[in-house]
Amino acid sequence: MTHADDAAAERWIAAHHRGAARVDVLAFFDRRPAVGPGDLLGRWRGAELPTGHPFDGLLAAHGWYGKEVLDPDTVHPLLFRGRRRAPRPVRPGPAPLPLLRRFPVLARGRPARVAFAAARPLLTARGPGARLRRIEHRGVVTAAIVYDALPVIDVFRRVTPDVLLGLMDMRGVPEPFFFLLTRERAPYRS
Secondary structure: OOHHHHHHHHHHHHHHOOOOOHHHHHHHHHHOOEOOHHHHOEEEEEEEOOOOOOOOOHHHHOOEEEEEEEEOOEEEEEEEEOOOOOEEEEOOOOOOHHHHHHOHHHHOOHHHHHHHHHHHHHHEOOOOOEEEEEEEEOOEEEEEEEEOOOOEEEEEEEEEOOEEEEEEEEOOOOOOEEEEEEEOOOOOOO
16 A cells, blocks of 8 residues: 555545444445454554444443454453553453344443443453454455454454554444554553
8 A cells, every 4th residue: 555545545534533324434444455463463542433333332432442452362352441541451251242232222321331330340351352363354355353252353454554444243233333443652551
């Protein structure tokens, strides 16, 4: 990719970061190049890319911070801000997926946010919650985070070397959920 391609991709993201039609984001995703597993190493700051998906706003409402990839077999797919605001890995396995799929609006509500904040210390991950693999998705072989305990695969395409567009593919949810990851240059210190 050239610097001009990166600049055009950054402009597209800047123009659409507050929301875009799912079809437009999917078309942009399909135009972007694949990434290799090594491209995902490090800690990443996450942001949702709203498309009208039922999960839009859910991660942000609960203090989602991003993801961390230490090596292909040591991935923390869900980092959330802790009580001291430092990001901490949370075990994705206890997520109530049937409830989230049926009633995502309830999961964004105050009672759910308070309950998650209270339970978060008990959900701190003691080990990795996912692996990094190459998979073929939409005809392109690219890096993906494969969750250990959930039917979820996060597939990535390159926006720039330090910005990735992610597509969450979850069994039972027909439309993709989109998010952005921005590489942290100086890791967050608690």
